[in-house]
Amino acid sequence: MKRKSVLITATDTGVGKTFISYNIVLTLKEMGIRVGYFKPVETDVKDVPADGSLLCSITGQDLEEAVPIRYSLPLSPYAGILEEGKDFSLDALKEQYLKLLERYDFLVVEGAGGIAVPIKRDYNYADLAKDWGLDIIIVSRAGLGTINHTYLTYFYAISKGLNVLGIVMNGFEGRDVSERTNPIIVEELTGIKPIKVPKVEGLVLDRSVREKLVTLATNL
Template identity: 40%
Template sequence: MTIPGLFVTGTDTGVGKTVVTAALCHILNRLGWSYGVMKPIETGWDGTTGDWPPDAGRLVEISGYTGDPEDVLPIFFEQPAAPLMAARWTGQTVDVDRLDRAWERQRRRHDFVLVEGAGGLAVPITEDLDMAGLARRWGLPLVVVARAALGTINHTVLTVAYARAKGIPVAGIVVNQFVPDPADPTRPDNAGMIEELTQVPVWAVLPHFRDPDAPAVGEALAASPGFRRWLTGLLQESRKG
């Protein structure tokens, strides 16, 4: 495989990274790929409720992963905060070697790994590493999930500029939760403006789903021309070896 996977980031927390990562799992399931999933650091879970926290649990459920939880979710914190903050509050530091070891095990097992970040790209993990640094460290191109509504141009352009400043390729942008609103005339044109300003393909403009389950969102993503173009390119590259 020409790329080892995708790092799904967003312009903010709560923009739809997990929904889009689960949709990508659905598409890879349909293609019959063997792939890995990771949520390297999840915050806001204390480890006592259920087997998995919400994000890692969702990805495990859709991908059908049954192995060691450590390889999907090496690190979690109770406080719903940036990892560096959550770690400091409990007198800890994030063990980056532990993240790397989980990543290496995933890479040994799979040609392709889907990784969901926490929050946006500049969210700190340690004093020296943020989400962008993690994607770069693991050689993963980004998918940027962005809101559909007013304010998204600025957030998305800044996210792409930050990625470029750090030398990380951005494979595509997903504009999420489009709901027409007569009070917000920007919505129908935001994706085009984002593409023009960033020169990154918008893979899809996804609607707001009553139930954003992986098959529904995955089929919508799979049917979107921007995503199909990227996938066709990836499949051609993977056939070349």
């Protein structure tokens, strides 16, 4: 294992970070690798954290370990602080990350929303990735509108000094004519050839696609 952890971030909310995280974690588990999951903050939690519960069903982790900070409203973490009045310590989050890094062979860290979403005032997921030394994978949509969102996310990441391992374009269906050209143009703009992920029924991707994602994340 050449890399110990990765941040799965995105161009927006609802793009498929949890879906991509799930397939990476599932494949590593099948490979016999001791893999952990960490979502520092999950919002829109009505009872139990949905994303955390899904991933912990694979890793076997306790939810308190995997998702330490939760807000009930579907907002950014910082907006959750403002609306719900519950603050938290960035130092404590990093301490938890370092503990998990020691406990597992590989750790998938998942953000909330896009890379510029604020976790605290003047502190977002790009800052977290920088502080924690995390390389990142950007998840974006396959269809119309993704070029602008993907390029801006990539450009912002590199402007913050982050190492972008790759771009995963999620949800190819073949219905949108832009899907044919979007990966070509994104590669021309960023120098990164995106991994194209098809829309599937259920949660599990074809093994060949999952292996590409694992190679990208772990550098195996």
